[in-house]
Amino acid sequence: MNDRQAPVSVAILCPPLVALRITRAEMRQQLNYGIDSPSIIATELILSLVAFGVAARLPHLLGLPARWIGLIVGLYLLLGAFGMVYYSKVGKLKLRNRLLDSIPWRGGERALDVGCGRGLLLIGAAQRLTSGKAIGVDVWLRGAMSGNRPEAVLENALRAGVAERVEVLGGDARRLPFKDATFDIVAPNFVLHELKTGAEREKMSQEVVRVLKPGGRCYAPSSYASSCAGKRNRWRRSG
Numbered sequence: 001m002n003d004r005q006a007p008v009s010v011a012i013l014c015p016p017l018v019a020l021r022i023t024r025a026e027m028r029q030q031l032n033y034g035i036d037s038p039s040i041i042a043t044e045l046i047l048s049l050v051a052f053g054v055a056a057r058l059p060h061l062l063g064l065p066a067r068w069i070g071l072i073v074g075l076y077l078l079l080g081a082f083g084m085v086y087y088s089k090v091g092k093l094k095l096r097n098r099l100l101d102s103i104p105w106r107g108g109e110r111a112l113d114v115g116c117g118r119g120l121l122l123i124g125a126a127q128r129l130t131s132g133k134a135i136g137v138d139v140w141l142r143g144a145m146s147g148n149r150p151e152a153v154l155e156n157a158l159r160a161g162v163a164e165r166v167e168v169l170g171g172d173a174r175r176l177p178f179k180d181a182t183f184d185i186v187a188p189n190f191v192l193h194e195l196k197t198g199a200e201r202e203k204m205s206q207e208v209v210r211v212l213k214p215g216g217r218c219y220a221p222s223s224y225a226s227s228c229a230g231k232r233n234r235w236r237r238s239g
């Protein structure tokens with residue numbers, strides 16, 4: 001077995017502790033951060049087909065111009081589905097890079113990605129660290145993202161060459177499994193909407209503040225940036 005095929009053993013901190021063996025050949029593929037909300041995209045696509053079907057077969061229905069309504073609704077749903085795929089494959093990487101490039105990294109920070117999914121923020125942060133550590137925490141809801149599982153984070157981290165600066169831990173954003181004042185930076189992306197009630201979202205905010213070191217900051221780059229922007233100061237732990 002040559003060096004390229006040699007298995008790499010890495011432990012990820014997701015209870016129970018999982019040791020993964022991934023060959024270097026497997027790592028040559030590109031990083032894959034998954035498709036957000038795949039079931040919503042599939043539903044939009046199916047409904048757009050139904051709408052186009054109605055438009056094609058029924059010019060009028062109940063006295064309404066069904067052809068035009070079907071076309072408009074179908075196009076709207078189709079564009080919505082493509083928009084979500086575009087966000088997953090292009091948009092969120094751009095948002096991530098813009099956000100992380102705005103942080104004045106020193107290299108030794110401890111950074112936390114809450115609801116890390118397949119490691120979008122986590123790996124971007126690890127690429128900007130030298131001696132620091134990027135830690136991801138998630139409950140890996142299946143429907144939230146395609147291929148959502150802790151192993152996917154590690155595969156991406158290995159492909160990105162940052163596995164030694166990355167840790168992944170199973171845990172809930174509402175009860176973060178860390179001591180107070182542990183992190184310099186917390187960066188949740190597109191997680192708040194997964195919490196159903198205002199009380200749960202408030203709990204996550206409190207947890208983020210709790211685990212931030214004095215002077216630490218929370219950065220939120222997603223479409224929730226506007227709602228989080230107001231919280232950004234709130235989510236800054238005063239020194």
Ligand SMILES: C[S@@+](CC[C@H](N)C(=O)[O-])C[C@H]1O[C@@H](n2cnc3c(N)ncnc32)[C@H](O)[C@@H]1O
Nearest residue numbers: 115116117120138139140141144172173189194
């Ligand atoms: C839309 S995905 C975003 C993933 C990643 N941040 C990204 O931008 O690619 C939302 C993530 O939040 C996670 N999540 C949902 N509820 C959570 C909770 N209570 N605690 C931790 N993670 C949670 C889901 O499992 C999922 O991975």
